[in-house]
Amino acid sequence: MTVILPAKDAGAYIGTTLATLARQFDDIAHLKLVAIDDGSRDDTGGQMRHFGERFTHVEVLANPEPVGLASARNQGLAHVEGDFYCFVDGDDWMQPLRLQSLVTTMRALDTDFVRTDHVTATEGRRRLVRAPFAWRGRAVSPREAILPADESTMVDYPYAWAGMFHRRTLDQGLAEFPPGLFTAEDRPWIWRLHLGASSFAVVDAPALLYRRGVTDSLTQVFDRRQLDFLPAFSLALDAVEADAEADRFRPKIVATTLAVCSHHLFRARGMAVADRARLRVGIRELLGRVPGAELDEALSRLSDRRRRLLARTIREVRRT
Incomplete structure (x- = not known):
């Protein structure tokens, strides 16, 4: 199997990531x-x-300038060997034999991909985050994990590193991320995966630990890169609109889009004035794609706080 590890300026943490990868199989040659x-x-x-010397099979690629997480992951996909692949970020780490366990499970279930829970690590505190799906260890259609629209589901759990994938998802064109995106690259990716793959399962495995609160993580910054969620959700909307069951799944993508837009409007106070203006224009254009009746239905299910955050933008959408 192949592990894809993209990282930028992760020197403070990546040694831990690489050391734990070396303990994922009884035979590292796998x-x-x-x-x-x-x-x-x-x-x-x-x-x-340096750490690559511990591995039997290793390739280290170097970009002179940053191309972003999406494009870097795509670079790795071009070098996948074997039946299975997965992703890990440069500030995460894994418990021993996690990947060996997942390979065994995937062979037994014969699914296109599996998803797992993960553990967040924040200043020494750890918390289990469960994948939002009721069934464990059972192969099902990924479409059955998209709804309901007003609850957290597997398309709201887009973390690329929280699972493993069969190479047939790569061969079918479901593995690549939208190139050039620095944030939210996993949103259209997870929708394409759940709409296009044939089978998946949520399974138990040794934990992946996700380091939160890293000061230079893109989840912590307030610059123009955060605006990449706008084209990302536009692509997710495209994926749903192109699907034969678009009417079934559109309420979910609209609800998720509104929730994420309200989140970014709340965070906008930390942005530069010009970036805040771009954010509002971008949200207005994104929500302008949604028919008025569907927008009203999704708004009715939001909390009062989120509706208040969106109120100005919704008024502007309706005036255009």
């Missing part, structure tokens, strides 16, 4: 590591090359 140094200005690339 794992190929593809590490992508995405224009780092620290020793991320050097650590990739």
Whole structure:
């Protein structure tokens, strides 16, 4: 199987990530590591090359300038070998034999992909985050994990590193991320996966630990890169509109879009004035794609707080 590890300026953490990858199989020869140094200005690339000596199969790619997480992951996909692949970020780590366990499970279930819970690690505190699906260890259609529209479901759990994938998802064109996006690249990706794959399962496995609160993480910054959620959700809307069951799934993508837009409007106070203006224009254009009746229905299910955050933008949408 192949592990794809893109990282930028992750020198403070990536040693832990690489060390735990070396403990994922009883025989390390079963794992190929593809590490992508995405224009780092620290020793991320050097650590990739140093720790890479522990692996039987390893490729270290280097980008002179950052291309973003989506494009870096796509670079890794071009080097996948074997039946299975997965992603890990440069500030995460895994408990021993997680990947061996997932390979065994995928062979037994014969699914296109599996998803797992994960553990967040924030300043020494750990918390289990469960994948939002009732059935465990059972192969089902990924479409059955998209609804209901007003509850958290598997399309709201888009973390690329929280699972493993059969290479047939790569062969079917379901694996790639929208190139050039620095944030929210996993939103259209998860929708395409759930609409296009034949089978998946949520399974138990040794934990992946996701480090939260990293100050230079893109989830923590307030610059123009955060605006990438706008084209990302536009692509997710495109994927739903192109589907034969668009009417069934459109209420869900509209509800999720509104929730994420309200989240970014709340965070906008930390942005530069010009970026706040771009944010409002972008949200107005994005929501302008949604028919008025569907917009009203989705708004009625939002909390009062989220409706208040969106009120000005919704008025502007209705005036256009």
